[in-house]
Amino acid sequence: VDTKWTSRLVLSADAKLLQNLMKFISHSCDSWYWLIGLGLIGLLGESETHLLAAFWACAILSMAGVVFLIKALFRRPRPEGEWGKIYRIADPHSFPSGHAARAMMLAVLSIQTSSGWVIAIFFLWAVLVGLSRITLKLHYLLDVIAGWLLGAAGGLLALQLYPWFTQIIKALLN
Template sequence: MQDETGNSGWNQLPGTVRFALGIVALLAIFTFLALSIDIQIVRALGRWPDEERAWFEALTRWGQSDWILYPTLALTVGALLLGFAPLGYSWRWTVRAIGAVSWMIFVAVGLPGLIVQIAKRLIGRARPFLYDQQGSLSFHFLPPDWTLHSFPSGHSATAFALAYVATRLTAPLWGVLFYAWAALVALSRITTGAHYPTDVIAGTLLGWFGAKLIVDRFERHGFPVAARNGTGTNPAGALIWRGLKRLVRSVRPQFRRP
């Protein structure tokens, strides 16, 4: 219903009330899904042929964040150190762009991942392989055992955070590949029996929205994330690409035969 000014009753509610109602709605949806489909989907995917499940077990490794965070942190520190070197104008800005992009990826992937790891330990949901003993709604506050760190999925959060950042830094068409990869990583967490579907959904949302908030903040502070003139070409990525091509051209003569 709307009042005389055209505002709906929902918009007239205080912000805290709307937030509380939203939390209640999310909890209701989570409980319904946890009781209705969670274990059924886990068991159905667990019956897939061993060859297919082995492929997902190999793929799930890419949902870990170490292979993203360590290189981006190293590139960030390296760019800061190179900033003190006597570089030319083009090289200096290329190094700065590499450092800025690396730092943004590090924060956009690492911060949502940190939040997920904290949530895992606060919520303490039992993993699917403990269903027969504890069910799908078993929670333990601050559990020390990894078997009680099911909700939310950290691999899913990492995969979708990286997919979002990578899409923003490249052309939108590449986003189809990035998100397809992220979806397969998330699916692998269910296929391998490590998570319930609701764990994966929560991790996906936290990773995607967390990365979006961080990238948008970088953009508001002047980082050139958005494409120019709707061309789909990211200016920061284009600058790095030009710098790398310049580097290849400069070292290529060193490998030519005399």
């Protein structure tokens, strides 16, 4: 059933414009972009943003670790495809989708700092990131759904841990 539903979402080879859009959306959730951006915010931002940027970076790294462990446990191969060779070489397993997990976690974390429409954009982006991973044949539908659920749970847990995180960091800096 999973492969059947996934095959319905895959883009055809002649849908070049849509493929390029999905590639852009997919790359917009690459962890190294986020970590570099958060590092710059931490260095150049105001004092309150330093702590928040560090927290989001820790959340991204923690989620990557959890996804890595789950992928090592399940070892589900990625769908056959040509695009995304770096993902296929560096990370040959597809369950769960790390991009979907990261995007959904960031959407949940946006609740902490953003207003209604920004939060809505984050959640729309998280859905599009997950769909891009399917349309580009990097994940199956179930991989993405599991990633979204994992990301939502991780984001909710992170929101609960934020006060503790700030206390620890402030204590270390004093």
